[in-house]
């Protein structure tokens with residue numbers, strides 16, 4: 001499903017060059033559950049954006065479903081993204097003018113779902129994240145953690161085969177955080193793939209595969225122990 | 227320094243009314259260190275915005291340095307804020323076009339500091355939060371945790387007597403989180419006042435006074451035990 005071969009991502013600011021990703025190699029099979037941990041600024045979000053076809057490597061190759069993404073134009077990447085990938089951004093990127101329900105409904109509208117089917121799924125997703133009573137609130141009428149939960153519901157809207165979650169519990173208390181993780185892990189139980197970036201070791205250790213990032217380099221901890 | 231008497235803050239969305247704060251009473255003396263914990267949506271940010279003179283109660287009284295804030299107009303509140311309060315917002319609110327250094331320098335420029343003095347303090351503050359090598363990056367060229375640390379450095383720029391921090395470590399790994407807390411607690415050691423909202427019980431328990439919020443109501447846990 002996913003193969004990164006010697007992938008680097010560089011940024012230049014003034015005369016300084018940052019190696020956000022530095023010779024990263026990674027294979028992910030369908031149905032796997034991985035966590036990615038590492039210090040602030042180590043490259044986690046950059047990795048997730050690349051995996052999510054939102055960014056392109058400067059060096060190396062990224063094969064998605066066996067296809068070299070370097071050969072695909074932006075429209076093609078956007079189509080692949082909409083069909084296969086659910087993304088929970090670190091800072092949510094909700095549409096400010098839409099309500100919570102409107103934000104969750106948007107992917108389904110873009111995918112041509114009929115109204116009754118959309119409405120039923122929106123209601124179920126908002127209930128699943130504990131926000132049935134905030135459906136009509138816009139993002140600026142929600143608390144930080146509530147916005148985060150809307151972003152999670154939206155990422156699951158089209159039942160994607162690959163879920164990429166960038167610190168999905170950073171603005172939640174421990175109880176709500178564990179509930180959200182249960183919801184995301186239910187995805188894996190249905191045979192889908194989950195990549196979870198987190199700063200919380202307790203959550204990171206729930207994944208059978210654990211990756212660590214440091215200064216753009218990717219390491220894998222021995223599976224499932226400790 | 228701070229006295230809230232029967233303070234409520236209500237929001238109306240459609241025909242629904244949310245009690246973000248519900249009959250809150252609170253006294254904070256200079257030099258105190260308090261934490262505020264509670265589930266997502268319980269009113270913590272609303273409380274902090276009110277304390278920070280960024281919002282006004284719908285009912286009840288807020289006395290700041292003995293003055294009833296209801297009698298002060300917005301310009302007066304802004305002056306008090308600039309002179310006395312440092313605020314770390316939950317989602318940072320950095321100025322997008324300014325670099326990290328520019329964001330930290332801004333409060334000092336508004337306060338009329340000469341250039342050499344500003345530059346020296348900006349350098350010291352960015353070093354204190356571990357971002358000396360990111361001074362020229364704009365917010366969109368920084369990771370989530372790096373932006374959070376710029377917001378903390380900016381809040382401390384004018385050495386305020388009251389620091390209000392809304393989940394200042396939500397996007398940081400544990401090590402960076404503890405370092406930031408050491409920095410904020412140094413403020414208390416100099417006799418200033420710190421109010422810390424956090425979802426991390428380990429951090430919340432570092433404060434001698436611990437408040438809990440639930441559905442807009444404020445409770446105080448017995449001091450210092452457990």
Ligand SMILES: Nc1ncnc2c1ncn2[C@@H]1O[C@H](COP(=O)(O)OP(=O)(O)OP(=O)(O)O)[C@@H](O)[C@H]1O
Nearest residue numbers: 141143144145146237246266267268269270271272
């Ligand atoms: N502008 C608004 N209009 C309507 N409701 C609002 C508005 N702002 C906040 N709320 C509601 O007020 C309540 C308190 O919000 P607040 O942001 O204070 O919560 P919080 O404790 O900081 O939560 P979190 O931990 O998720 O950040 C929430 O239920 C939220 O939906």
Ligand SMILES: Nc1ncnc2c1ncn2[C@@H]1O[C@H](COP(=O)(O)OP(=O)(O)OP(=O)(O)O)[C@@H](O)[C@H]1O
Nearest residue numbers: 011020040041042043044045046367369370371372
């Ligand atoms: N547009 C950009 N221009 C320049 N540098 C950037 C840019 N975006 C990110 N960086 C740098 O790349 C590095 C990796 O950033 P990334 O956002 O992937 O970190 P992260 O591991 O997600 O951190 P956090 O836990 O703080 O969110 C950081 O050092 C950051 O300063």
Ligand SMILES: [Mg+2]
Nearest residue numbers: 045090369370
């Ligand atoms: Mg990140």
Ligand SMILES: [Mg+2]
Nearest residue numbers: 143144271316
């Ligand atoms: Mg909040």
